[in-house]
Amino acid sequence: MAISAFDLFSVGIGPSSSHTVGPMRAAHTFADGLRSEGVLERVGRVRAELFGSLGATGHGHGSVKAVVLGLEGENPETTDPRRADPRLEEVRSSGVLRLGGTHEVACTVDTDVVLHRRASLPFHANGMRFTAWESATPADDDEPLLRREYYSVGGGFVLDEDEVGGNRIVPDETPVRYPFTTGNQLLERCAESGLSISGVMMANELSWRTEAEVRSGLLHLWEVMQECVDNGCRSTEGVLPGGLKVQRRAPRLARQLRSEHGGDPLAAMDWVTLYALAVNEENASGGRIVTAPTNGAAGIIPAVLHYYTRWVPGATDDEVVAFLLTAAAIGTLYKENASISGAEVGCQGEVGSACSMAAGALAEVLGGTPDQVENAAEIGIEHNLGLTCDPVGGLVQIPCIERNAVASVKAITAARIALRGNGKQIVSLDKAIKTMRDTGRDMKVKYKETARGGLAVNVIEC
Numbered sequence: 001m002a003i004s005a006f007d008l009f010s011v012g013i014g015p016s017s018s019h020t021v022g023p024m025r026a027a028h029t030f031a032d033g034l035r036s037e038g039v040l041e042r043v044g045r046v047r048a049e050l051f052g053s054l055g056a057t058g059h060g061h062g063s064v065k066a067v068v069l070g071l072e073g074e075n076p077e078t079t080d081p082r083r084a085d086p087r088l089e090e091v092r093s094s095g096v097l098r099l100g101g102t103h104e105v106a107c108t109v110d111t112d113v114v115l116h117r118r119a120s121l122p123f124h125a126n127g128m129r130f131t132a133w134e135s136a137t138p139a140d141d142d143e144p145l146l147r148r149e150y151y152s153v154g155g156g157f158v159l160d161e162d163e164v165g166g167n168r169i170v171p172d173e174t175p176v177r178y179p180f181t182t183g184n185q186l187l188e189r190c191a192e193s194g195l196s197i198s199g200v201m202m203a204n205e206l207s208w209r210t211e212a213e214v215r216s217g218l219l220h221l222w223e224v225m226q227e228c229v230d231n232g233c234r235s236t237e238g239v240l241p242g243g244l245k246v247q248r249r250a251p252r253l254a255r256q257l258r259s260e261h262g263g264d265p266l267a268a269m270d271w272v273t274l275y276a277l278a279v280n281e282e283n284a285s286g287g288r289i290v291t292a293p294t295n296g297a298a299g300i301i302p303a304v305l306h307y308y309t310r311w312v313p314g315a316t317d318d319e320v321v322a323f324l325l326t327a328a329a330i331g332t333l334y335k336e337n338a339s340i341s342g343a344e345v346g347c348q349g350e351v352g353s354a355c356s357m358a359a360g361a362l363a364e365v366l367g368g369t370p371d372q373v374e375n376a377a378e379i380g381i382e383h384n385l386g387l388t389c390d391p392v393g394g395l396v397q398i399p400c401i402e403r404n405a406v407a408s409v410k411a412i413t414a415a416r417i418a419l420r421g422n423g424k425q426i427v428s429l430d431k432a433i434k435t436m437r438d439t440g441r442d443m444k445v446k447y448k449e450t451a452r453g454g455l456a457v458n459v460i461e462c
Contacts, residue, residue, distance in 0.1 A: 002174040003335055004208055005201065005328035008293045009221050010156055012076035013084070014283035015396040017295040018126050018341055018449075019054055019061030022152025024079070027070025029158065030130040030148055031100040039145045040103050044136035046071060048113045052125040053343035054152065055116040056450040060242060060394025062286060064088070064113045067128075073101030076156065081286050106136045123164045125343035125448065126152040154341030154349065155293040176204035181336045183374050183429035186329060190370040197360070197370050198322035201329040218324045219317055221290050225279070225302040228289050232278025240284045242395040250278035268311050269409055275303035276405040284397050293331045293340045296347070296389075296396050297354035299404035301327055304358040304411050308365055319365045327361040330377045333429065338437035342389035342449040345440025347403065352384030352436060355407040356429075359414035366415065371423025378429040379414035385432070386439055388447035390454025399455055 012021040027048060034040040048067045050058050058064060065088045069079060072087075088109070091097050097107035121127030131147045138144075149161040178189040178200045189200050205214045233254040240246045253274045260267070279299035283289045292301040305323055309315040331340070334353040339345045360377035368376065384407065392398040446453030 002176050002179075002204075002207070003332040005205060005214070005325060006208075006217060007157065008155060008328050008331040008335070009218075009324065010077065010291050011221070011224050012156055012289065012291050012295065013079060013081045014062075014286045014289055014295055016061040017156040017291045017293075017298075018152045018154050018343060019058060019063045020066045020286075021076040021156035021291060021295065022126065022158050023050065023054065023063050023128060024066040024070035024074060024076050025156065025158045026128050026150035026152065026160075027067045027130065028073060028075060029150070029160065030132075030146075031071050031073060033148060034132055034146055035100055037146060039132070040100050042134050043099055043103065043105055043132045043145060044134050045106060045138055046097070046099060046112065046130065046132045049116060049129040049131075050114065051116045051127040051129070052120040053449045054126045054128065055119070056452065057391065057394030058115045060391070060451070061396065063115070064109065067113050068097065068107075068109060071100075072098045081288055084286060121149060121151070124151040124153055124341075125445075126154075126341065128152070154339055154344065155335075156291045156295075174207050176207045178203055181333075183333055183377075183433070186333070187370050187374060196322070196326075196364060197329050197373050198325040198364055201325040205325070215317075215321050218321050221324065222305070222320050224288065224290050225292075225305065228282050228287065229275050229278045229302060229306060231287060232282040233274070235281070235285075237285065240281060240397055241286070242284075242393060242397065244393055244395055244397055246284075246397045246401075248281050250274055250281050253277065268307065269412075271310070272303050272307045272408050272412065273405040275306045276300060276408045277401060279303065280396070280401040280404045284395065284401060292327075293334070293353060293357065294342070294350045296342060296400050297350040297404060297407070299401075300351065300354040300408045300411060301358045301361070303404070303408035304362050307408075307412060308362060312366070315365075323361040323365050326364040326373060327357040330357045330360045330429075333433055334436075337430070337433050339440060344448065345436065346387055346443050346448050347389040348381070348384050348387040348436050349440060350389070351403050351407045352381050352387055355384055355411045355414070356380035358408065358411035359418070362412060362415040363418050366419060368415070368419050369423055372418045372421065374429050375421060375423045375425050376415045376418035378425060378427060378432050379417055380411050381429070381432045381436060382427060383410065383414075385436055386443075388443065388454050389449040390447060390456045391449065391451055392456050392459045394451040394456070398459065
């Protein structure tokens with residue numbers, strides 16, 4: 001399956017790529033489908049049903065809001081986060097939804113967006129079913145105008161029922177110059193071509209875009225990452241939404257670090273912590289972020305890239321592009337051979353994969369060989385194996401925000417360990433990814449983004 005860097009990295013809103021971005025995209029796609037089928041203006045009622053992890057933690061992850069906005073034609077890339085909550089309340093109070101942005105239909109949010117806390121659809125833990133009827137008060141046996149099922153499979157990726165034929169993902173058959181599906185194949189492509197990992201990924205990206213478009217697109221993502229960090233550091237909102245009363249720490253930490261003038265040999269790590277906290281606090285508040293490769297793990301790659309551009313002399317846009325391409329190449333291995341969905345394999349698939357991607361990317365721009373890059377990525381995931389996804393209250397706050405900060409520092413350590421070696425190791429990246437996949441399959445469902453295990457049940461909500 002051909003995967004682009006722009007599949008793994010995209011601009012969206014918080015707090016969750018699989019629970020907010022994915023449902024919004026699915027709802028938008030369904031509304032577009034009604035228009036393309038020529039039945040949009042006939043619709044009198046729409047119902048959205050969310051299953052599995054979406055149903056279990058949808059309220060805490062803003063899934064209801066995302067579905068409503070998506071049905072109204074909003075996209076995660078362009079929607080205004082500041083308008084999201086007010087618009088949801090307008091629909092709730094008026095009982096009217098603008099389907100596709102133009103056609104008004106009756107809507108009772110609390111009954112037309114159904115969260116099934118225990119039921120699941122067969123293909124994936126994040127399943128959705130959308131149904132549209134001509135009648136505003138449909139009976140159980142009324143024939144729908146359109147009914148479609150979708151799956152949010154992590155990182156904002158959404159598949160419809162046609163793309164999971166035979167209970168498998170129908171692959172993108174776009175030919176790329178240097179195809180690879182495993183870490184070993186990626187290293188072989190580097191050896192055959194004489195290119196770095198970022199060079200191989202750039203050559204493959206040219207199957208979809210020109211080099212100038214790839215560069216400008218990646219640098220735009222970097223701009224959004226920087227804006228997100230800046231917004232998180234400057235925020236005047238002291239408490240994150242959701243009821244846990246979690247205090248924002250990035251603004252205060254930013255002030256502290258800016259007032260200090262040398263003397264601490266580990267000050268750079270405090271700044272890395274700040275960058276990660278800022279991003280994930282913005283994510284938790286529903287702000288604009290870059291999914292990298294998920295929202296729950298969105299702080300790691302920006303934090304490590306900020307570390308590189310600030311603390312390593314001579315960093316240029318070329319290295320920023322190489323960093324993101326290398327991270328994307330590693331991310332494709334997780335999409336191909338395991339998962340980046342916390343609902344499918346736990347947080348090892350989110351924070352673990354992001355840590356691995358950032359570690360390998362940093363190793364490359366610091367001058368590492370492809371073998372050293374692969375080694376850094378392996379170290380990054382190896383020490384996140386078994387990590388559960390147990391958000392307290394179903395919110396992407398505890399332990400998610402601090403977990404990003406810790407993983408960012410871990411990624412830097414992994415890169416430095418790898419660069420001190422020759423790239424040879426006993427455990428390959430492929431073996432570590434397989435282990436992550438197998439561990440995820442063995443992990444109890446309650447530890448996979450359901451808020452029914454771990455810290456989620458051992459911490460009393462405030």
